[in-house]
Amino acid sequence: MDWLLSFAAEIKRVLKSTGSFVLDLGGAYRRGRPVRSLYNYRVLIRMCDEFGWNLAEEFFWFNPSKLPSPIEWVNKRKIRAKDAVNTVWWLSKTDFPKADITKVLVPYSERMKLLLQNSDKYYSPKKRPSGHDISSRFAEDKGGAIPPNLLQIPNTESNSQYLRCCQMVGIAGHPARFPEKLPEFFICFLTDVGDTVLDIFAGSNTTGAVAEALGRRWIAFEIDQFYLAASAFRFLNEAQEDIVKSLYSKLIAKGARKITVPQHIMQQYLLEQTSEYRISQE
Numbered sequence: 001m002d003w004l005l006s007f008a009a010e011i012k013r014v015l016k017s018t019g020s021f022v023l024d025l026g027g028a029y030r031r032g033r034p035v036r037s038l039y040n041y042r043v044l045i046r047m048c049d050e051f052g053w054n055l056a057e058e059f060f061w062f063n064p065s066k067l068p069s070p071i072e073w074v075n076k077r078k079i080r081a082k083d084a085v086n087t088v089w090w091l092s093k094t095d096f097p098k099a100d101i102t103k104v105l106v107p108y109s110e111r112m113k114l115l116l117q118n119s120d121k122y123y124s125p126k127k128r129p130s131g132h133d134i135s136s137r138f139a140e141d142k143g144g145a146i147p148p149n150l151l152q153i154p155n156t157e158s159n160s161q162y163l164r165c166c167q168m169v170g171i172a173g174h175p176a177r178f179p180e181k182l183p184e185f186f187i188c189f190l191t192d193v194g195d196t197v198l199d200i201f202a203g204s205n206t207t208g209a210v211a212e213a214l215g216r217r218w219i220a221f222e223i224d225q226f227y228l229a230a231s232a233f234r235f236l237n238e239a240q241e242d243i244v245k246s247l248y249s250k251l252i253a254k255g256a257r258k259i260t261v262p263q264h265i266m267q268q269y270l271l272e273q274t275s276e277y278r279i280s281q282e
């Protein structure tokens with residue numbers, strides 16, 4: 001916790017006053033016990049109490065494709081449910097960070113679609129006991145529904161350019177990649193085109209690739225240069241991917257079964273192929 005929190009002050013220092021810090025933390029069991037660690041909640045409380053962050057809203061990322069784990073408590077002893085939800089803390093410096101939920105509307109439910117088509121039949125304007133004023137404007141098509149703070153996003157990517165290229169050069173993809181939809185939601189919701197998105201633990205740089213596709217500027221920090229070098233695969237265009245492919249085919253033709261490219265050669269190669277891509281040595 002102390003390690004993670006040591007980043008909190010620095011993030012606050014560089015973030016714009018209207019900016020947001022989104023922190024995805026998977027849950028964990030305490031070592032050897034079927035009892036949950038409270039670290040993700042403690043991190044949140046300490047970030048707010050000690051570092052002055054505001055919890056703009058808590059989100060939950062539900063990954064329906066997550067495999068049951070931990071094996072001991074879920075599969076073997078069958079005394080716990082599978083852990084398929086990460087906490088995602090949306091933190092801000094002020095009470096009003098830049099945010100626009102209309103940029104991340106979700107498709108209407110089938111019921112709402114029927115209502116929009118035939119509003120007279122399905123409802124009459126009145127004030128509900130909850131205080132919601134269900135006026136005639138309720139039946140206006142606003143392009144989608146307000147999403148909940150439960151984000152259902154499967155993590156099932158298996159044929160991306162990144163994974164194809166990793167396979168070609170004989171390396172495993174990053175083991176803890178986000179599905180693109182996760183950073184996409186927060187980038188669309190909390191930033192505008194031209195804004196800067198920083199991922200301090202970028203891994204395979206899913207965040208940077210999504211930011212790039214959405215017209216945002218991005219910065220990625222990653223301590224493992226091997227992950228960083230491989231993340232350049234996300235930015236190859238088709239012709240560059242073909243170069244990687246032909247390089248691989250030539251080596252296979254020469255009898256190679258698995259190609260392991262030394263890190264420095266791979267970095268050099270990727271730098272040459274992606275002139276826009278820079279790896280800082282600092």
Ligand SMILES: C[S@@+](CC[C@H](N)C(=O)[O-])C[C@H]1O[C@@H](n2cnc3c(N)ncnc32)[C@H](O)[C@@H]1O
Binds near residue numbers: 177179203222227
């Ligand atoms: C959970 S992974 C992030 C994966 C990423 N979301 C993706 O989609 O590929 C966390 C990453 O943080 C990196 N990391 C750990 N400590 C770091 C540090 N002090 N500075 C930068 N990166 C760090 C790890 O090497 C790891 O790749």
